[in-house]
Amino acid sequence: MISETTLEIDLSxxxxxxxxxxxxxxxxxxxLAVVKAFAYGSDAIVVAKFxxxxxxxxxxxxxxxEGIALRNAGLKTPILVLHPQSVNFKKAIEYKLEPSxxxxxxxxxxxxxxxxxxQTAFPVHIKFNTGLNRLGFSTSATADTAAILARESAxxxxxVFSHLAASEDLQERNFTAKQIDTFSKTCNVFEGIYGKVPIxxxxxxxxxxxxxxxxxxxxxxxxxxxGFGNSAKNNFNLMPVLAxxxxxxxxxxxxxxxSVGYNRGYIAADSKKIATLPIGHADGxxxxxxxxxxxxxxxxxxxxxxGNVCMDMxxxxxxxxxxxxxxxxVVFDSFxxxxxxxxxxxxxxxxxxxxxxxxxxxxxxES
Ligand SMILES: *Cc1c(COP(=O)(O)O)cnc(C)c1O
Numbered sequence: 001m002i003s004e005t006t007l008e009i010d011l012s013x014x015x016x017x018x019x020x021x022x023x024x025x026x027x028x029x030x031x032l033a034v035v036k037a038f039a040y041g042s043d044a045i046v047v048a049k050f051x052x053x054x055x056x057x058x059x060x061x062x063x064x065x066e067g068i069a070l071r072n073a074g075l076k077t078p079i080l081v082l083h084p085q086s087v088n089f090k091k092a093i094e095y096k097l098e099p100s101x102x103x104x105x106x107x108x109x110x111x112x113x114x115x116x117x118x119q120t121a122f123p124v125h126i127k128f129n130t131g132l133n134r135l136g137f138s139t140s141a142t143a144d145t146a147a148i149l150a151r152e153s154a155x156x157x158x159x160v161f162s163h164l165a166a167s168e169d170l171q172e173r174n175f176t177a178k179q180i181d182t183f184s185k186t187c188n189v190f191e192g193i194y195g196k197v198p199i200x201x202x203x204x205x206x207x208x209x210x211x212x213x214x215x216x217x218x219x220x221x222x223x224x225x226x227g228f229g230n231s232a233k234n235n236f237n238l239m240p241v242l243a244x245x246x247x248x249x250x251x252x253x254x255x256x257x258x259s260v261g262y263n264r265g266y267i268a269a270d271s272k273k274i275a276t277l278p279i280g281h282a283d284g285x286x287x288x289x290x291x292x293x294x295x296x297x298x299x300x301x302x303x304x305x306x307g308n309v310c311m312d313m314x315x316x317x318x319x320x321x322x323x324x325x326x327x328x329x330v331v332f333d334s335f336x337x338x339x340x341x342x343x344x345x346x347x348x349x350x351x352x353x354x355x356x357x358x359x360x361x362x363x364x365x366e367s
Contacts, residue, residue: 001328002328002329003247004278005246005277005279006245007243009046009047009242009362010240010366011241011365013239013240013241013334013367014047016237017226017238018033020224020238025208025212030058031058032058032218032221033051034061035048035060037062038354038358040225040353041242041352041354042226042241045069045070045075046362049074052076057078058218059080060080060081060082061082062082062083063083068095078158079097081099086109086110093117099125100124100161101127102135103135104141107149120154121153122154124157125157130162130163130186131175131179134163139186142190145190146190146191160187160190162183162186162202164202168206176211180202180211183214187200199218201217201220205221206230209230210230223350224238227239235339242338243334245329245333246278247326247327248298248318248324251325252274253272254273256269260306261310262307272317274315274316277314281309282357284360288347289305289314289344290308292304297330297333297336299327303316332352
């Protein structure tokens, strides 16, 4: 029974997805679980602890503050920080959070902090740009970078990595093949000069699904753990971990010509029954879902959002549905998924999930 807006986190689905992704890679390949952005809108601490117990080899977050929260919660597994900011480098070292070093400037700055803090062999990860053009050393800087790192005892390169630009898009197969090849060659040059062989990793979830031959020694999985693969049609046996549920606060009977919500966004073409729900754009259901674009499910029937999405509420058309105030409403679950709702508004599951506000109550389910 749902009595307020609730995000259910299904740990058995998470366990299933972890096993599915593991089954796609060789048994010796490490699995890094990406738990940035509150573990894709869920609950990073709950998810990371659960995955740590299942044997996840590594975690990744975007920022140092996210890593600190995990350390404060008792996580012991190595944590890679994908996009650390230099202002937080000291904290990163204090909390044993391993930075991605992606440019000479970032490397030099981090090195200076590590030396100042008397570190030896502090674990770092070197990121190369192989085509995404977001973060990463130029591959032409590989030899110089490896040479700098080879003579610095304060740092130890745990891994060399890069990120695929279009792993989910098989139309871009040739581009991806080129990225894989560039990465592989870059690693060889790096290892030759650095003298040790760090872990290599390139694939995200779609990479694991479409290019398992490029798993190298580790893969980085985010969205797949939460239940989504490349597309609604191509989700393998992944199961959505998150279900967003709410309740009907109030029902209004509208006469023809009456309107709903701000700016009279919806005008009833004839008599209608409208339900108000306690969830709005401040909860992560953006205004793009308004005016008939998105819908919810009530007793298995579709109720479109009418009018403009408010900060704390949406109104839905329940004219054809037998329901009453206090009844449960499904915004998304494993049947009508977050991916489908996201697609209705031309966005992706990643955006919908990570937009879910921290004020929504989380509830852990182990079905
Ligand atoms: C977010 C992120 C991932 C996870 O990608 P998914 O598609 O969610 O599996 C992997 N690597 C990097 C560098 C990322 O930023």
